[in-house]
Amino acid sequence: MIPVKGFDGKHVAVFGLARTGLTAARALLAGGAKVALWDENAEARSRAAAQGLPVVDLSKADFAQFDALMVSPGVPFTHPTPHWTVRKAQTAGVEILGDIELFARTVNAVDPWKRPKIAAVTGTNGKSTTTALLGHILKSAGKDAHVGGNIGAGVLGLEDMHGGAVYVLELSSYQLDLTSSLKADAAILLNISPDHLDRHGGMDGYVAAKRRVFLNQGKGDTAIVGVDDAWGQNICTELLARNGRTIVPISAGRSMGRGLYALQGVLYDAIGERVTEVADLSRAPGLPGRHNWQNAAAAYAAALALGVSPQDAADALMSFPGLAHRMEDVGTVGRVRFVNDSKATNADAARQAMSAIPKFYWIAGGRPKAGGIDSLRDLFGRVEKAYLIGEAAQEFGRTLAGAAPVEQCGDLLRAVDAAFHDAAAKGRDAVVLLSPACASFDQFPDFEVRGDAFRSLVHGLATTPRQAAS
Structure with a gap:
């Protein structure tokens, strides 16, 4: 745990008692703060109370007593409307922040020789893979690396900081909205495409949140920017x-005159005076598909900025095992291979997996994002058949009408069963792809639980396979 500095003796309200909120509350207490915890979910409050944490009904509390309000990333800050805790804090003149800001202030409060290095990773798609990949490269090179933030452990639940450590943090736009003091030694913006627009009041707000990853950087720091979309190009030009x-x-x-780029799977380093070949990524088992070429370029660039040698970084690219729930091969039953891409929570993310597999039986649906799957029409010819689940099922069915066969399944159990039956009946090698292009919250707490459920269902098929023609 990282005890929070700067709040000793101060009174902090904490709203949202999932992983982030509970971890932050314990870190605040460890740093000498007084905390008052609340969540609108009674079960979450009971869990906190059972752990001995002070639960206080913030809806009835006088916010003038608080020095700060710490909110979990999922709590609306400005749009569609500010959460009631945010409004109460603003009325009382109470500062509002998130756990990444608490971490940043703690880093800034320690002596310079004790401060760790920080790598911050954001982007609409690919940030989890890039964060995990960078952590893998650093650890492979013997660095004392700790990975967290929006992936794995909450940042304040990581091992306490010390000189020589490197913290590799995945940051969502929600987290960046609540962060003002973070200074990243290496900051990565992978890409930007429309997402979470209701939360940020439109595309301008979303882009503004993403570019906050570069706040406070100066001489000696490195900004790594994906330039394959117009928003990234503009941000890169402004930074230059x-x-x-x-x-x-x-x-x-x-190819580019300067930077890092991949052509047909081969990664090239054009940062220096001459272009050098880094690695043939088509031979890296944990980095399939063009989207992973960008992830590899970003992680390689950040690793070099953090002191890893080019050879060590290139070797680690090839040994990366891949990320759970992102084009994860979860098993083969007969001649049917199952790919778990549950982390594809929007159409752009689904495009990456769909582009990497020539033909597949597609399980899609959940809570839809703006635009649905209209942008994927050019890939519908790859879909042998679609098995639709969740709130988006009817909408996706209309979009796919005439382009691919569709079966309305409702839930993941029926979708897996139907897809396996159809794929096995072909009597040839086939792929069942879970790449939902949707959030999971209509039927699952998060994409990880959805992916774990898919994996369990596949393993169930493997132990009791049904006859293909039954």
Whole structure:
């Protein structure tokens, strides 16, 4: 745990008692703060109370007594409307922050020789894989690396900081909205496409949140920017105009005069005076598909900025095992292979897996994002048949009408069973792909639980396979 500095003796309200809130509350207490915890979910409150944490009904509390309000990332800050705790804090003049800001202030409060290095990773898609990959490279090179944030452990639940450590943090736009003091030695913006627009009041707000990953950087720091979309290109141009830090553009599809880029799977380093070949990523088992070329370029660039040698970084790219729930091969039953891409919570993320597999039986649906799957029409020819689940099922069915066969399954159990039956009946090698292009919250707490459920269902098929023609 990282005890929070700067709040000793102060009174902090904590709203949202899932992983982030509970971890932050314990870290605040360890740093000498007084905390008052609340959640609208009675079960969450009971769990906190059972752990001996002070639960206080914030809806009845006088916010003038608090020095700060710590909210979990899922709590609306500005849009669609500010959460009632946010409004109460604003009325009382109470500062509002998140756990990443608590971490940043703790880093800034320690002596310079004790401060760790920080790598911050964001982007609409690929940030979890890039974060895990960078952590893998650093650990493979003998660095004392700790991975967390929006992936794995909450940042304040990581091992306490010390000189020589490196914290690799995945940051969502929600977290960045609540962060103002973080200074990343290496900051990565992979890509931007429309997502969470209701939460940020539109595309301008979403882009503004993402670009906050570069806040407070200066001389000696490195900004790594994906330039395969217009938003990334613009941000990279603006950063280059300001100078003051090292700028490394990255691309997964075109050569550049300076930066890192991949062409047909081969990663090239054009940061220095001459272009060198880094690695043939098509031979890296944990990095399938073009989208992973961009992830690899970003992680490689950040690793170099953090002191890893080019050879060590290249070797670690090839040994990366991959990330759970992201094009994860979870098993083969007969001649049917099952791929878990549950982390594809929007159409752009689903595109990455769909583009990497020539033909597949597609399980999709959940709670839809703006635009649905309209942007994937060019890939519908790859779909042998679609098995639709969740709130998006009817909408997705209308979009797919005439382009691919569709079966309305409702839930994941029926979808897996139907897809396996149809794929096995073909009597040839086939792929069943769970790449929902949707959030999970209509039927599952998060994409990880959805992916775990898919894996369990596949393992159930493997132990009691049904006859293909039954």
